[in-house]
Amino acid sequence: MAALVAGLVAASLALSGCLYSVIPAPAPVSTASLAPDTSGVSADLLPFYSQELAWEGCGEGFDCTTVDAPLDWADPGAGDIELALIRHRPSNGAEPIGSLLVNPGGPGSSGVALVRDSVTFAVGEDLEAAYDVIGFDPRGVGASTKVRCYDAADMDHYLYDIPRNERGTDAWEQEMLDRHAGFAEACDANSDGILPFITTPNAARDMDLLRAVLGDEKLNYLGYSYGSLLGATYAGLYPERVGRLVLDGAIDPQVSMLELDLTQGLGFESALRAYMADCLEGSDCPFRGTVDDAMADLGTLLASVDRSPLPASDGRLMGADSLQTAIVAPLYSEGSWPYLTVALTDALQGNPDVAFQLADFYYDRNEDGEYVDSFFEAFRAYNCMDYPIDWTADDVAAAQAELDEKAPTIAPYWLTPAPCSVWHHPASGTREPITAEGAAPIVVLGTTNDPATPYEWAVSLADQLSSGVLVTRVGEGHTGFNKGNQCVDDAIEAYLLEGTVPEDGLRCE
Structure with a gap:
């Protein structure tokens, strides 16, 4: 079973763009750092922007450091937090053309882990050879000052x-609300007062600090999934400091959390139907008949597990909610579909062990039962602070009715009582378009049947941004760069390496 998960890790773009691999790439360790860029910095922020980085080797080909950032950017004297960075120098030993910051999404995924474990998978060989590739853990995440909730x-x-x-x-x-309230209470009690400041605008301001202390006048950035929202937010705050930005698997900044949930539900139903069509062509598929027949049979399985949960070998019981999580996890990457076939085949025979491995992978739970890098805690904290609850019971009923009609397989288990309704701190975010007037060209990459960040969001974000350039990958799975489409990879790499802006509307079949 461990081999299955290892294969899934190597093949997948996981939850909301979380990237993993198992093949590190060596590169020379260096302690070199450019002088901080403090141009135009106010006096109260100068102590942060003038930090000089002290890099230390942290594995073959990598060096690491930390940066102090204001806890509250509106009141820099109110305390500070720590941000963790990892750097991979150009693999061929050449002088870097600059720093390339990378965010794997989430919110809550570790950029340090992404670069440490899979730098080539994250950025590709050509970018790896040209840039100082910088992974960072945003505030609240992983090795940075992080959100803490449950053991x-x-x-x-x-x-x-x-x-x-x-x-x-x-x-x-x-x-369910009581369960969410208990979690919220634990987060508030164990996170040392940082929860009100775990927001995407604050994380974007942190990213400008990182740009400056790395010595770059402008930000070069590759953001996946939620990382696209972080990058767009940065562009809105600092349009004059935008260098070469690529936003892959875009989130529309103006959608509410209810709209987000609804659109993702429809997206995962579409991806599930694509998986079923592929599955039915193989001899090992546990379903028969048409795609509609297979989807109906899967719905029957979910309903059965909802009534009578399946016991796993580790003592846990798998209900419909966890089985749906196990179904969603491999839909992020077409290469992971075979693992979904194994999980569903076993579940139909009463064995949920593989399905639990997929659900654990989704939640970043390792084989020892520990949760890695505080992913889920940070995910909840960011969403509750970024997205105000601005919908009514009638809105929820309308969303459920649309799911029932258009996504009948997952609809019964998709919308649940809102966990952020019992969060201890009111949301400070606003859902509105981002234009970033005056920014350099910003490339937005969307995949036509992306279940987690549906293609329509990429179209919308590219339209909102005054300098947005849309590139389309026709295909399945979450995000589009470095996934085997040469047309996409050539366009993104030409922009990040040479500044050659892709044709707006480029469509890569």
Whole structure:
């Protein structure tokens, strides 16, 4: 079973753009650093922007450091937090053309882990050979000052326990809200007061600090999934400091959390149908008939597991919510579809062990039962602070009705009582378009059947940005760069390496 997960890790772009691999690439360790860029910095921020980095080797080909950032950018004297960085120097030993910051998404995914474990997978060989590739953990994440909530045992209960009450009843809704409230209480108690400041605008301001202390006048950046929202937010705040930005798997900044949930639900149903069409062509598919027949049979499996959860070899019980998580995880990458076939084949025979491995992978839970890099905690914190609850019960009912009609397989298990309704701090974010007037060209890359960040969001973001340039990858899976489409890779690399702006509307079949 461990081999299955290792293969999935190597093949997948995981939750909301989280990137992993298992093949590190060597590069020379260097302690060199340019002088900080402090041009135009106010006096109260100068102590942060004038930091000189002290790099130390942290594995073959990598060096690491930390940067102090204001806890509250509106009040820089109110305390500070620590940001963790890792650097991979050009693999051929050449002088770098600059720094390339990379964010793998989430929110909550570790950029340090991304670069440390899979720099070539993250940026490709040509960019790896040209740039100082910089991975960083945003505030609240991983090796930076992070959000802390539950220990592993309590997290298991929170994510995997079977509800006691019947789905859809008032008692079930209250039970889920109570569960969310307990999690929110633990986060507030254990995170040392940082929760109100775990926001995407603050993380974008941190990114400008990183740009400056790395010695770059402008930001060169490759952001995946949520990383596209972080990059767009940066461009809105600092349009004059935009260098070469690529936003892959775009999130539309103006959509609400309810709209986001609805659109993703429709996207995953579409991806699931594409998986079923592919599965039915193989001899090992556990379903038969048409795609509609297979989807109906999968719906029957989910309903059965909802009534009678399946016992796993480690003692956990798999209900419909966890099985749906296991289904969603491999839909992020077409290369992971075979693992979904194995999981569903076994689940139909009463064995949920492989499905649990997929769900654990989604939540960043390792084989020892520990949760890595505080991913889920940071994910919740960012979303609750970024997205105000600005919808009504009628809006939720309308969204559910649309899911019932257009995504009937996943609809019964998709929308649940809003966890951010019991978060301890009111959202400070606003959902509005980002134009970034005056910015250099910003390349937005969308994939036509991306389930997690649907293609329509890439079109919308490229339209909003005053200098947006849309590149389209026709295909399946989440994000588009470095996934085997030469047309896409050539366009992105020409921009990041040479500044050659792709044709707006370029469509890569």
